[in-house]
Structures are given as C-alpha cells and as structure tokens.
Amino acid sequence: MPNHSLPRWKRQNQPQRPTIFTATNAALVAILISVYFGFVAWLEVSQDSNVDKGMWLNHRLEQLFHGRNRQLHVLVPATQSTKYLCQNLATAIVNRYPPPTFLKWGEDFPDKDGFMFKVSKTLEYLDRLPAAAEQRGDLVLLVDGYDLWFMLPPEVLLQNYFAALDETNRELSRRGILGIRVEGKSVRNSVMFSADHPCWPSYADGTPACSLVPLPPELDEASKMREAKLGLEWKERRYLNSGTIIGPIAEIKAMMKAAMVMYREAYDEDNELHFNDQLVLSDLWGEQERRRVDLVNAVNGPAKKLNPSIGLSADIRAELADPDFPPRKVAEQHGSPEFGITLDYVTNLAQIVSPGGIDLAWVRANHASLSLPVALQNSRPFQRLAKKQDHLSKVGWGDVSLGLNVINNQFFTLWHAAGEKQLRDTWWPRLWFHPYGLEVIQAATPNEPIGTIRGAQWTAATPFGGLSKGAGAGAWSDKGEWLSWDKVCRSFENLLFNVSAETAV
Secondary structure: OOHHHOOHHHHOOOOOOOOOOOHHHHHHHHHHHHHHHHHHHHHHHOOOOOOOHHHHHHHHHHHHHOOOEEEEEEEEEOOOOOHHHHHHHHHHHHOOOOOOEEEOOOOOOOOOOHHHHHHHHHHHHHHHOOHHHHHOOOEEEEEOOOOEEEOOOHHHHHHHHHHHHHHHHHHHHHOOOOOOEEOOEEOOOOEEEEEEOOOOOHHHOOOHHHHOOOOOOOOOHHHHHHHHHHOOOOOOOOEEEEEEEEEEHHHHHHHHHHHHHHHHHOOOOOOOOOOOHHHHHHHHHHHHHHHHHHHHHHHHOHHHOOOOOOOOOHHHHHHHHOOOOHHHHHHHHHOOOOOOEEEEOOOOOEEEOOHHHOOEEEEEHHHHOOOOOHHHOOOOOOHHHOOOOHHHOOOOHHHOEEEEEOOOOEEOOEEEOOOOOOHHHHOHHHOOOHHHHHHHHHOOOOOOOOEEEOOEEEEEOOOOOOOOOOOOOEEEEOOOOEEEHHHHHHHHHHHHHOOOOOOOO
16 A cells, blocks of 8 residues: 555554664573683582683583483383383383384394394484484484383483583593594583493403403482491493483494494404394493593593503403404594493493392382472472372472382482392382373373473474374384274283273273
C-alpha cells in the first residue's frame, strides 16, 4: 500500500526500537563468558602447584566451543532377546536413558568378525550419523548388553563423566603433557573405559596394557578407614575393561577404526583370542601409554625419567622394539598413538563386581546419612507413576535402595556383573523399581530430555528419526527398526516381574 494512502498517524515516522543484541554486544558477552569460565578453571587448580595452569585453562576453555544442544547416543551389542538383555533394557527405560540401539540385532553370531562386532558395528553406526552430531559434541555410550544394568539416570552419568575427565586431565597436567601435540593430536583424555582389577586376557600379562599403564589414584583417607573398619580389601582398578565406553563421536570413531585395522591386518588368525575387542582395545591403550611415558621423559628430562621397561620380560621388550609390533604399526598408520583413552578409576561410572560382590551394598541414602548425587536431589524416581500411585508421589531418591560401594561411598551409575553373573538373578529383586517395574515401563515415553550439564542442553539421540506420539518404550535395531518393549521382552515379563504374559496389561 502506498504511503500517501495511509492514515496520517501511520504516515508519521515511528521511533525505531533500539537494537540491544548487536554484534558488538554479542562479542562482549562471549568474552565475559570466557573470562568467567577461565576464572572457574583457575580456581579449580589454584591450590595445586603441580598443575600446569596454562594447559589446564586451555583445556577447560575448549569446552565452551561445543554445541549448546548436545545428544547422548546409547549403543548395546545384542543379537537376540534374552531375560538378561531385558534386564538391561528395563533398567535403561526406568532410568530415562535414550532408547538404546541394538548392534547386530537379528544377525548370526559369531561371524567373520567374531567378538569384534562390537567395534565394527559401532563404526557402521557412527559412519551413518550426520556431520552435525560430531560438530555439536554428541557423546556415545557403548555398554555390554547381557550383564550390565543402568542404575542411575543419564544426568548423573554425564556429570560423573565430565568430573572424572577433569581429574584425569589434571593428572596429565601434573605430568607436564596435557595439550602437547603428538603427531597432530593433542594429549588429552576424552574417551573413558571402565576400570578392572585383573589384567586380561591373562596371556597379555607383561605387555604394555598390563605393565606400562598408569597407577590408579590412591584411596582417600576416609575410604582407607572404612576399608580397615569393614575388614575389606580395595581392589586396585588399574586395567581397561571394554564393557563400558563413553566419549565424543570423533574420538570413538578414530579409536574404533584403528582397532579394526589392528584386527584385520596385524593379528595372527591362529590365535584364538585375536578377535577379542577387549584384547585389541587394551593393546591400543597400552601403546598410547607407552608413547606418553616417552613424552613425559622428554618433557621432564633425565632427573624425573621413567623407565618404560619396568615389569616387562625380555621377550616383551624385544617385541616392543620391533617396528612391526601390531599396536606400534597401527598407531603409525593411524597417524598418532594418541587416542584420548583413560579409565574410570574410582567407579564414578561403572561398578564392575568384585568376587562375591562383598564390597557392595544396597542402602537408602536418607537412612545412612549419605549424600546423593546433585542431579538426584530435586527429582523423584517414580515421577511417571505419581498420578496413578499417589503414595509414590513424595518418594525421593534418598528413600529407595541404591547400589553403593561401601569402601569409597560411591553410588554406582552402571553395574557390570563381568565375573559374577549369578548376581544378575539374586540381586535383580533388590532394584528400587522392581515392585512397580512393569508399570514404570508402560508409563515411559521415549526421548525424554536429559537436562542441562556443563552449560549444554542434553537430549536423547534420534538416529533414525522421531517416533509417533504415544509410542511406548523400547529400543532401535541398528537397521532402523523400532523394537517395542512388548516385541523384545513381553515373553520374559514373568521372569522379571512375576507377571504372566497372559495377565500383563
């Protein structure tokens, strides 16, 4: 409409609204945020004279450049449904984890890749993701399917992951190597495995994965006192266990590619364990740590020089010196021996069961004067059932039995029955949700938001698109098929919750 045809009051020049968020102001806000996080990072290490504060500050500021909206991908190697896979899926659902993707679902096992399918199928999944998933800093959680339970919600897992990474990177800074570039990659921990106390496969004893890897941190004094009072022994968790892995997409992908190269090109086909993901990933970690020892020696000079051959047999030392030694060869093909691998030394993420589980207990935090993880203090475990079961609406996390390591007083986020598989049956009824398990599962909706952690909004990954409204709980196959709870686990409900398939709602 021409201006002259408008009413006079509309033809008058209207005052323009001031633009508040200009490019200049945006830059100023970014600077202020950086200064704030830099100050926080400085406070974290200001009392530790052994930490290189410049390296540490750079490490913490880099976290600002991740996306503000990030996703968690949950991968579970699983070829078929069993009672124990349904335990895994049930615990994921009730604790509001993203729907897991079952790797190799419905396929034959073993095949040409044997037990390496955890690695090969993870790579296939990651290669299908859009570039945006890697760019925004999504995380991948890869866990065993038939002997592992999700014990606490994903917000606890993510908070514990970042806190544990911070501590292991502080240690790299104390050693003087955090952020140093090695053949194009910075030394920095980003991929976390669960930690175990035996080094296995057993024939690997004396290899770098068993002898050159870092010693775990010592127990704090309070934990030592509990250990003595209870007459228990803290098992030193020094060695890699591939049952739990969490890390950024790019780093997980690089590590898995190197593992597949090692498997396909370097291992003896006659070796019955050549196809074992535990062995291959341990060897990669051992090579990383051997190179880190060399780097520490180069940085600190002869006065603090470490001997990388301590504990190694003459045969192993000769093998390490061989340029065709598989991990060394693969590291060179990969372009760098640095994979960002570290371990969950204090069971912040996954609790691997000690023999008999004697150092574990089921306790109510409110009854034992224990502190809950921060993420649980303002939420309720039965919030999905509050409308149907009024008596559950006020039940808090401190009122239900949670798994606790009685030596270090850590509530464990994941539980792995690696060597004590009989406990999957005897401990299952102890889980906090068990009396209402089927009701909680039926009330669940997939893709619930996770929460705000480290300044980012975390949500469930949707690798195969969204689900229709009203879709119940379940999982994905790695081919993009939605697997409802009923399809995967209905026939096992009686074994899990004492409900027959005929009477289940």
